[in-house]
Amino acid sequence: MLGICYYPEHWAESQWAQDAKEMRELRLTYVRIAEFAWSRLEPTAGNYTFEWLDRAIDTLAAEGLKVIMCTPTATPPRWLVEQYPDMLAVDVNTGLVRGFGSRRHYDFSSEDYRREAMRISAVLAERYGTHPAIVGWQTDNELACHDTTPSASDSALAAFQRWCEARYGSIETLNEAWGNVFWSMEYPSFDSIDVPYFAVTEANPSHSLAFRRFSSDQVIKFHDEMVDIIRQHAPGRFVTHNFIPMSDTQTDNYALARNLDFASFDNYPLGRTDLFFAGADTAQFKRYMRTGHPDFSSYYFDQTRGLCQQNFWIMEQQPGPVNWAVHNPRPEPGMIALWSWVAFAHGADTVCYFRWRQAAFAQEQMHAGLKRVDNSPSAAYPEVQQVKAELDKLNIELNDPLHYRVAMVSTTTNQWVSEIEQQGQSYHHEKVEFEYYHALRLLGLNVAFVSPDHSLQDFDLVVVPTMPIISDTFIANCKATNATVVFGPRSGAKTEEFQYPRNLGPGKLQSLMPIKVLSVETLREDISETLHFEGETFHSNRWREELGVEENTEVMAQYENGKPAVVRHNNLVYVATLGCVDFTKSLLGKLAAEQGITTFILPEDVRTAERGDYRFLFNYAGEPVRIDGFEDKEFIVGSNELSAYGYAITKR
Amino acid sequence: MLGICYYPEHWAESQWAQDAKEMRELRLTYVRIAEFAWSRLEPTAGNYTFEWLDRAIDTLAAEGLKVIMCTPTATPPRWLVEQYPDMLAVDVNTGLVRGFGSRRHYDFSSEDYRREAMRISAVLAERYGTHPAIVGWQTDNELACHDTTPSASDSALAAFQRWCEARYGSIETLNEAWGNVFWSMEYPSFDSIDVPYFAVTEANPSHSLAFRRFSSDQVIKFHDEMVDIIRQHAPGRFVTHNFIPMSDTQTDNYALARNLDFASFDNYPLGRTDLFFAGADTAQFKRYMRTGHPDFSSYYFDQTRGLCQQNFWIMEQQPGPVNWAVHNPRPEPGMIALWSWVAFAHGADTVCYFRWRQAAFAQEQMHAGLKRVDNSPSAAYPEVQQVKAELDKLNIELNDPLHYRVAMVSTTTNQWVSEIEQQGQSYHHEKVEFEYYHALRLLGLNVAFVSPDHSLQDFDLVVVPTMPIISDTFIANCKATNATVVFGPRSGAKTEEFQYPRNLGPGKLQSLMPIKVLSVETLREDISETLHFEGETFHSNRWREELGVEENTEVMAQYENGKPAVVRHNNLVYVATLGCVDFTKSLLGKLAAEQGITTFILPEDVRTAERGDYRFLFNYAGEPVRIDGFEDKEFIVGSNELSAYGYAITKR
Amino acid sequence: MLGICYYPEHWAESQWAQDAKEMRELRLTYVRIAEFAWSRLEPTAGNYTFEWLDRAIDTLAAEGLKVIMCTPTATPPRWLVEQYPDMLAVDVNTGLVRGFGSRRHYDFSSEDYRREAMRISAVLAERYGTHPAIVGWQTDNELACHDTTPSASDSALAAFQRWCEARYGSIETLNEAWGNVFWSMEYPSFDSIDVPYFAVTEANPSHSLAFRRFSSDQVIKFHDEMVDIIRQHAPGRFVTHNFIPMSDTQTDNYALARNLDFASFDNYPLGRTDLFFAGADTAQFKRYMRTGHPDFSSYYFDQTRGLCQQNFWIMEQQPGPVNWAVHNPRPEPGMIALWSWVAFAHGADTVCYFRWRQAAFAQEQMHAGLKRVDNSPSAAYPEVQQVKAELDKLNIELNDPLHYRVAMVSTTTNQWVSEIEQQGQSYHHEKVEFEYYHALRLLGLNVAFVSPDHSLQDFDLVVVPTMPIISDTFIANCKATNATVVFGPRSGAKTEEFQYPRNLGPGKLQSLMPIKVLSVETLREDISETLHFEGETFHSNRWREELGVEENTEVMAQYENGKPAVVRHNNLVYVATLGCVDFTKSLLGKLAAEQGITTFILPEDVRTAERGDYRFLFNYAGEPVRIDGFEDKEFIVGSNELSAYGYAITKR
């Protein structure tokens, strides 16, 4: 189904009815509202003015639209900041208070703000919880966006000290766990613990990891309380949150999503491509600047689906040029439709576009909408009509839930480890994970993201791009599966408290594989050595581990000096180096084939995905392309001759 | 005429007489003094010690030199800072107090400093206002240099709140004007308004624009009061200010110059070239590193002339290597003379060199003077002698005022708009404006800079590189002219309060042209698309607007997809994209020709200008060059065979 | 001899005995301990717990190992920070307190910290000063590392004001010395002086230089007091300090070393190469990333030897990949041995490796040791065994002290000058000095570093890469020597108080050479002009001075315009420009030959050094190489056919 983000408070009330009528005519199902409206719902302390919102909801409901209500806590009003100045966070890089004047100006550790946020959530939930037009709720908005998870405020510090006390019990245990003896960093008491910023040189990584865990927990605690309040007053309504990527949140999104009905994602392929590929040369950069990288939307869609292991929503879909990236190109014609279908192909149940009409003021006035500021339809409008018409030809829900044979295990803790201790500037956790994902997608494979706590028994191939800190549960999950499990370098390289394993890397993995990491080197981004695999030569780069292996270990690939670079023991494969995409694709292709998983040979810019009875084909290239092997398929949408930026849907 | 900047307080009094004698022998007319001398004029509060200055003036006057006196307010003494610590500004990026120890350490919003600055100005003006040797006054020095216009101090905040109250009347009007409803940013009262810095993410652009307008107003208010004081006590003396480029001041230089007799400029071609072309490759960078870019001095000269629509002064002319750029090369031999003549050709009445003798101490000891530290003449000295000899052959004042057929409309507000909302990192306001200017100069055209309030009736070709915010006055000026008016992209893209026009871009321009901007995209610096114009192919890049035009609109150039990129309606031309210099030159050349304006085909590094009865030719290349078509001219200086870094002056 | 850094407090006491036994078996002589152990030696104020350290020393002594004891003052414990919050320094860039949580969190100007640091030093020295196993002491650790010399604290400011009072006597003298009249920067009293940071634009360079001198003096004063305390209680024991390069300390290492028995150095060739060559292209960077630049270790070794004009120690030798550079590659096989021998060849008496066993926790857990975390020997272990076996074949001490014919004069003051007034971004003091050193080493010459106070009479060729501020002592030393003395550009360019010499550059050098620097230009890194020398063409770049010379001056090299670039007068040579390495090598080669100094023609990656009766050859290339001219030598180690990363030692 399709939906829209709408801000009635931004427009004259006289326009609402026409807007609602046009939404119905566009055959939208859902409308999300009230996200940033706190200053209009409570203009002064305790003075609630819900009447306009009542009328807005009624206007939408009159056209049969279903409403998603939001808690407005991402944008506390000015009067609240004046009442509780301590609600503001403190920047961990500059020590400056992060002030009012934009959004997300609150500290997750502020007791005052927490209480006020829950109060307004409760008031809203009480008033609208059982409103017949309201079918679901969104909590806050893009939690943790703008690096708001960590704070160096007094509130955060006090809460961190209590968190440490709860985790470690005694200060001696903490000092031991962090290895504080190293530089006489031993704390005499929990009250003497600092935030891990503003030290003379780098902080103890164990300290930094503890603070990240704490900060993540604060976001989750804040959010869980809000979910509880909504559930209490809004029986039978779904509760979701519009996530940004876990790599941006500094929060364990799996845990954050735990109490939700499903996860939602805000999808901005061009902005994300612009930032992620900032280092690309002209030709590379231009290639995807108006389409987004072919794997970049699905990468986040598959992650979002993994949060609740449920089909998900796109709560905000980019409808044209945006305002916030470094450069903001126009999507190629057809991309809005293509992106929408990529979302459905990867498990979306609903795609909502952001936003109905482009705002005429403030920070996002250069952000496109389905309608322009003058209410004329933008380029995206007919593409939405097209998607709706095509959706009618399929019945996507019938075939759910999805089942994939390939899984990727991701965790935020392990991103933190490599951010805290990068060791080589060329090691970027999110690029490492993306490279593995990209290789799997080039092979035409669907990928299920799972947390380490998730059983691996349903899968045939499991990829762990990196997992420095491995839990006992995950070891047990590995033991219990027959899947081939592939580990990237750094796996098992740290203990739970960010120490070096006394038995060397890969630490706990040694209980499954008889190997040891003898030394590690990191290389500059532009430098590579060679890797021998299956008679071909590939590249080893960035992070390279020297392995000690027992004689009977199978060596799958070797370094330039003949020493083992990829080894296999039983169903486990350990990759001791980062490599080029060609290598990763070759390795995973071989392992997939051994497990009887069908891979595809597709043109470079074509991707495929399956959902239920359907197989989807997407062409990110600016030229038409013919896909071999699909001649005999029954096409619901398109054909095996894909147009430029075109797609096709066939029965499997 | 020629002049010099002199700091008697930097040298032993025993040397003054010889210096003055040599200045006379060099046939200088003017000497500027006392600019930074506050600590010597008032060593402790209220203890004035003018006697040395009296003697210095007398010494200069005894040689027939005319003196320009300065208010010393750019360098308040230490004791004043101790008395009024609140006079210091606060850095808007770091929140740190901008302390004593260099210069410009004051906040334009400090009431204490304003009062003290006016006091010292009045004391000076009273004492020296009618001194026969003093012919004119310079206010302060390079106002707003070192990013001193904005401040995040308490004084600035309080003044900003009052400024908002005066501008908007009610807080509801302000909230509406800024669109503060967007993220619940509504202010309950004027006292709750913040400076637009230190927020969690970007501030509301309307808020930012208001703060820039306010900050500019504070500079102007400060300066106007000082001008009034001088005029009160110094009847018949001119008052000027030595401006730095408007792109650096964050102040509306047109308004700042309003009460002056004429504007002056401090001209440092090498330093500015070093900074402006920092991204250039080796060959490009080396080409102009010792000459300055051929259009770089005149670009600022023409701007300075536009401030008062009067001939101007160069108050400081670079005489050799300086100290403050990233790299500080030596000018090529002859450049001091060439730059001086470029100034005269573009409307300077006087060129003063900075400084008489290189300082032997403090921050600028690596800044060349006409004389070296040991009092030997530097390389510039004979070049100044040469300029004076050549000046004697012309009578430049007789033919003034100048009249140009081509105008460029510039405003600081529109620079602010594109700085506040860059939208694409490749969009640089000052580069866009410079590219249009550069194209006009390659065509050999003289360019008058005008503010939007200036009548356009005297011109035949008017170029508006960009003007997001268009005033009604400017619309009226456009209607009243028969000139061809060329608008660059972004024109009319914003309302007066930095909102998106409800009728889309180009906003108010739609009253003159039936076009609409349907969407905007920005591209990375290194990426371009194609532009078809007059049967040739050019480049479209950085900022690209999609136009909706009526059927009968003339399309002058088209995008790669055939859609309109440049359109014409009556005498108005709208350029919807940035392009390469070749395109801009071709377009403006065609439009000039249509208006019967003669253009020139000159070697790439040669420039021409006209003033009164004279035409000037300048060769920025290191090789001699022969200029075709000037064989029969009567040359006052040089000939049609220009030497390396040479120039010639001919009767028109 | 060989030694090791050991941290018994990081390991279970049960492991100590085995560690000591293995150290003896590896035939190590020295063990350095207690460096960062304050929190274990005094867990709460005044509560000393030395018993564990007693036992650790006894365990080591039982195996015949000799102990170097350290004062633990680089890492004050948390309780001390709570007791004296003013002991923390303030960052001169951000104004933020530099907090607890890593190391070096103290302000050299804090009276409280100074007293406490001396107290713990005295307590330690009293307890262990005459312990028979303890043969020497190390003060603190890497003083000034992490930019800890300067501080903007209240303590530092107050101490600076008193330092100024002592240096200048009256505020008038100070104002005159600094040229504060320049921008009315005159201070009314010593109490009004600021730190030279946080001003609106650049501070007065004289002010900045004074603050650097002060800051350096504070480090020295702190250190001298500590040395005195140790000497008082530890008769007959040597006292040393483990220096980092003078370019990093912002301290006059010559003065800092004055009271030591000898200087030690912490040698990390790969990390330093990674940082120093960060701008290199792929091939250049890769070439030395696993060997370090061939001149990069010896460059610092020779400097360290120069501090006390004594043979030195390597107190910490990199034993494998480290953790702190931007990228951390693995040393090539054999490099640990090669680096050790380079140290001995350049005058080391002892090489200690850092550290015995890789730490399993905290900031440096990715830093290799001789043993891995699991106690297995790392790749360095057998290389240490090899070095010890080879050492047994030589008797290095017998032939000391060393004597070199070539000297390089270095000072930290002159680094400060070029950092404070860079004038061209391409001028890097440490690169300029290194280029001269590199050229000398390519010629196979051993280089003695000396301070300007050191007699030059023993040398035949003296190189002064740059010396803006020249002392009278140095002028006298130049007069007293028959050596050829080569001055690089900027020499004599400043007075003692950082003013421009009234007689122009090279200032005081004019008493020795009849030349004047008429102007200076700086060029961007990638731009060069030509230099004519001995009939060949070389490159002149970055810093170029125009010279005025008397007619009879010998011009050795000329600029592209024929003007003098290198001149000679008597035994003095003045090089007025920076140039390419080929030029510097050619010039120095010619001058060495004229003095009868034998130079070598060696393969590009081979270096030679002599010590006593021995000559050493080192091959930094990955291929074997045969050295011509050594066929008949008596080789103690290796032969004239060097293996990849190999070395040889021959009788001279």
Ligand SMILES: [Zn+2]
């Ligand atoms: Zn490859």
Ligand SMILES: [Zn+2]
């Ligand atoms: Zn072009």
Ligand SMILES: [Zn+2]
């Ligand atoms: Zn060269």
